[in-house]
Amino acid sequence: MQETPGTAQWRKAMRQELIEARQAIPVAARQKADAQLANRLDALIGDVQGRTISLYWPFRGEPDLRAWAAACRDRGAALALPVVVAKATPLEFRRWVPGDKLEKGVWNIPIPPDSSEVVAPDIVLSPVVGLDAANFRLGYGGGFFDRTIAALRESGHTARVIGVGYAQQKMDTIHSHEFDIPMDDAVLIDTTDPV
Numbered sequence: 001m002q003e004t005p006g007t008a009q010w011r012k013a014m015r016q017e018l019i020e021a022r023q024a025i026p027v028a029a030r031q032k033a034d035a036q037l038a039n040r041l042d043a044l045i046g047d048v049q050g051r052t053i054s055l056y057w058p059f060r061g062e063p064d065l066r067a068w069a070a071a072c073r074d075r076g077a078a079l080a081l082p083v084v085v086a087k088a089t090p091l092e093f094r095r096w097v098p099g100d101k102l103e104k105g106v107w108n109i110p111i112p113p114d115s116s117e118v119v120a121p122d123i124v125l126s127p128v129v130g131l132d133a134a135n136f137r138l139g140y141g142g143g144f145f146d147r148t149i150a151a152l153r154e155s156g157h158t159a160r161v162i163g164v165g166y167a168q169q170k171m172d173t174i175h176s177h178e179f180d181i182p183m184d185d186a187v188l189i190d191t192t193d194p195v
Helices: 007-023 027-045 064-076 144-154
Strands: 052-054 076-081 094-097 123-127 160-166 185-189
Touching: 027 064, 027 160, 027 185, 052 094, 064 076, 123 144, 144 160
Parallel strands: 052 076, 052 123, 123 160, 160 185
Antiparallel strands: 076 094
16 A cells, blocks of 8 residues: 555654643543553453563653553563664564663663563553554654564564553544554553543
8 A cells, every 4th residue: 555645744743743642641640541551451461471571661651551561570471672773673672670770772762781682572562652443553653663563473473462552542544554564452541531
């Protein structure tokens, strides 16, 4: 599928609008939604014993799932963080234990050092800027998660990719093109939900 003229500009404008809207959500509302998101992930994923989960370091108002990940580790999961190793390449997943010393990566996002073990996760949590009904993800525009999903699938690795975010990030379409790859599942929590 070829990209329709004007799509890149539209995506850039939508990306900015959605990031600003996410950052405007009050911290208390995000924290409450993050707890609901953790419960939904537990129900969706099930037993984590012996599985490797890649989360992410929260950035620009993304859901903070670090406490949930630590609880998964207590239940027998291993954890990893994604690392940008080069432009226009798939992400690398490095083993991470809460409390480990981290370095600054791209956009100053904390990452495990080069000496960390590289792993192939069973579950990949992918933060979304926007997400449409077909589980296509609008991200930050670098294409890292799409390249990563493609590489995982081409290698035969059966990682389950789950998009996570807030319901306000739901879109009718991201106007997907040939390089966009849908998430296997998605969990979006409404930050205005009183429950």
